Amino acid sequence: MQAKRETVQTLLDALPFIRRFWGETVVIKYGGAAQTESGLKDKFAQDIALLALVGMKPVIVHGGGKSITDLSARLGIDSVFQNGLRVSSEKALWVAQMVLCGDINTEIVSLLNDHGAKAIGINGKDGNFAKAVGIDGLGFTGDVKEVNPDLLLKLIADRFVPVIAPIAAGSEPKQPGFNINADLMACAVAGAVRAKKLIFMTDTAGVLDKDGRLIRSINRADAARLKENGTISGGMIPKVDAALSALSFGVDKAHILDGRVEHSLLLEILTSEGISTEITR
Numbered sequence: 532m533q534a535k536r537e538t539v540q541t542l543l544d545a546l547p548f549i550r551r552f553w554g555e556t557v558v559i560k561y562g563g564a565a566q567t568e569s570g571l572k573d574k575f576a577q578d579i580a581l582l583a584l585v586g587m588k589p590v591i592v593h594g595g596g597k598s599i600t601d602l603s604a605r606l607g608i609d610s611v612f613q614n615g616l617r618v619s620s621e622k623a624l625w626v627a628q629m630v631l632c633g634d635i636n637t638e639i640v641s642l643l644n645d646h647g648a649k650a651i652g653i654n655g656k657d658g659n660f661a662k663a664v665g666i667d668g669l670g671f672t673g674d675v676k677e678v679n680p681d682l683l684l685k686l687i688a689d690r691f692v693p694v695i696a697p698i699a700a701g702s703e704p705k706q707p708g709f710n711i712n713a714d715l716m717a718c719a720v721a722g723a724v725r726a727k728k729l730i731f732m733t734d735t736a737g738v739l740d741k742d743g744r745l746i747r748s749i750n751r752a753d754a755a756r757l758k759e760n761g762t763i764s765g766g767m768i769p770k771v772d773a774a775l776s777a778l779s780f781g782v783d784k785a786h787i788l789d790g791r792v793e794h795s796l797l798l799e800i801l802t803s804e805g806i807s808t809e810i811t812r
């Protein structure tokens with residue numbers, strides 16, 4: 532009986548947060564770095580299903596950096612990065628597309644459906660909803676120039692959970708498409724669907740300082756300083772840039788969250804216990 536009372540209390544504690552986010556769109560960037568073991572992936576899927584079933588509108592954008600690097604190595608293709616962004620030859624784009632759309636996307640969709648969400652896997656080429664242009668010097672790694680929200684808004688209105696692989700169509704006909712850093716894709720999607728919140732789930736506690744301690748909140752000026760002195764490097768650079776752009780596109784809050792902690796999404800959204808780095812204007 533006592534245990535049941537505690538369960539009821541837990542549900543009641545979540546009520547103000549459910550009320551706050553009911554009907555709101557939340558974009559969750561599920562980093563490749565956080566997709567480590569099957570137990571954790573299953574808990575992530577449970578969290579998303581729960582958020583959807585209590586009235587939120589989650590949209591997932593996933594990465595897959597580690598898997599792309601692994602398969603590339605097996606195929607004898609070097610992985611080269613500049614400022615945290617992968618340089619994509621046409622062959623590297625082909626590998627990224629196979630890993631992201633073929634493998635990771637379908638796995639996440641199945642997991643979510645197993646837990647009762649209505650997940651549907653898409654990438655920017657579907658209905659041409661995300662178009663990109665190449666970034667100078669990075670080959671077929673692109674930057675999203677345009678997101679047409681119609682398809683996403685229709686899916687969301689029908690209570691589907693879109694699971695988006697970060698591949699975009701080219702802006703010109705006959706281009707093979709572009710590999711997009713998933714943080715940048717998440718930012719473009721969050722702006723287009725007018726998300727309330729954008730959460731980046733990754734494999735660190737958040738943004739760490741020089742001594743490895745979690746920084747609870749950073750703004751544009753802090754980010755510029757931390758990039759300048761090398762504290763923010765590699766894959767954290769596009770993440771922080773994407774979070775700041777999303778805020779300027781009208782997203783209310785952006786967080787960098789530890790995807791290695793079980794149920795970190797529920798802790799962040801449905802409790803008062805903020806455990807992430809919040810990026811502020």
Ligand SMILES: Nc1ncnc2c1ncn2[C@@H]1O[C@H](COP(=O)(O)OP(=O)(O)OP(=O)(O)O)[C@@H](O)[C@H]1O
Nearest residue numbers: 562563564594595596733738739762763764766767
């Ligand atoms: N100041 C910092 N604080 C925390 N992590 C940092 C910092 N600077 C650099 N990093 C690196 O950023 C990494 C996270 O970015 P990374 O691109 O590797 O993962 P992801 O974006 O979650 O996954 P994917 O790119 O596959 O979507 C961390 O694992 C860490 O090595």
Ligand SMILES: [Mg+2]
Nearest residue numbers: 594596714766
């Ligand atoms: Mg990354």
